[in-house]
Amino acid sequence: MMTRSTNALTRTVTQGVRLGLVPIAMAFLFGCTGANVVVETVVPSPLVDRLPVRVGVFFDESLKGYVHEETLEDHGNFRIELGSVQVPVFERVFDALFEEAVALSTMEAGDGVEAIIVPVFEELQFAIPAQTRSQFFEVWIKYRIDVYDPGGELLAQWPLPAYGKSNERNFGFMEDSKGSGLTEASVRALRDAAARLSFYFPRVPEIADLVEEA
Numbered sequence: 001m002m003t004r005s006t007n008a009l010t011r012t013v014t015q016g017v018r019l020g021l022v023p024i025a026m027a028f029l030f031g032c033t034g035a036n037v038v039v040e041t042v043v044p045s046p047l048v049d050r051l052p053v054r055v056g057v058f059f060d061e062s063l064k065g066y067v068h069e070e071t072l073e074d075h076g077n078f079r080i081e082l083g084s085v086q087v088p089v090f091e092r093v094f095d096a097l098f099e100e101a102v103a104l105s106t107m108e109a110g111d112g113v114e115a116i117i118v119p120v121f122e123e124l125q126f127a128i129p130a131q132t133r134s135q136f137f138e139v140w141i142k143y144r145i146d147v148y149d150p151g152g153e154l155l156a157q158w159p160l161p162a163y164g165k166s167n168e169r170n171f172g173f174m175e176d177s178k179g180s181g182l183t184e185a186s187v188r189a190l191r192d193a194a195a196r197l198s199f200y201f202p203r204v205p206e207i208a209d210l211v212e213e214a
Contacts (some may be wrong), residue, residue: 007081029087029109034076035179039085041187044199045094051207052214055175056113056150059087059122069122075130080139080186082124089190090119093197108154114210115155116148126185128178129168136165137181137191145197147206160197164188 065083072078077134122142129135140211143160148176149205166184201207 001088002070004155028094033178034072034078035182037182037186038081039076039080039082039178039183039186039190041085041089041190043089043092043191045092046194046196048096050201051097051202051208051211052099053070053115053210054100054102054113055094055098056102056110056116057090058104058107058116059090060118063087063121064121066121066124068126069130070126072128072131075128078126078182079181080124080126082121082141082186082190085190086119086121089194090197093194094137097198099200107148108149112154113150114214115207116131116150118146119160120144120146126182128181135176136184138165139163139182139185141189141193143193145201145204147204156204158201160193160203162189162196163194164190164192 026175062094063086066081067083068078068080070078079161080213091103097184101117104110105117107116108119120143122144123140125140127136127138131136132138141162145156145158145160146154147156147158148154163207165179165188168181170184171180202211
């Protein structure tokens with residue numbers, strides 16, 4: 001049996017249809033839901049000159065298992081899972097950048113390499129159109145790339161910011177438009193990170209020094 005509140009809601013939606021207010025009624029029904037996002041993507045291999053350096057790459061658990069969870073007032077709970085996709089993104093870039101990039105199981109397993117590279121996840125922020133009164137879902141990611149010598153001494157810490165956005169109009173009135181919009185924005189942010197890493201990382205002084213010494 002339908003309750004009085006359910007009957008009232010049904011009348012509200014019916015009246016909305018008669019008045020041409022279906023989008024408003026739908027926003028009322030779905031506006032407070034959040035999104036559960038699992039990001040998957042494959043970045044293209046960057047077209048760069050390979051550096052004649054053999055490096056080790058270490059991914060710690062905080063990066064491999066990263067999940068962002070946040071509650072937005074009036075908009076619900078949001079969960080963005082990036083952990084599973086970040087490692088292959090970085091591996092694709094480092095494989096293209098260096099003569100050889102060896103995956104390390106620990107920081108102490110750096111024998112035979114000229115440097116150890118450790119991508120560090122620092123922060124993720126996102127915004128949905130309802131917050132910014134725009135048409136865009138936006139994602140900001142902050143990484144830091146730590147560079148160590150084979151003995152474990154820190155040589156450099158290089159900031160790697162990334163940004164991605166997607167237009168809500170691309171998803172129409174899909175029930176999971178928030179999830180789809182944030183997924184696309186996250187993918188674009190990861191691709192931005194890959195492009196920046198490919199282009200700017202070889203210019204880091206400590207990396208340039210390794211190339212000169214090679």
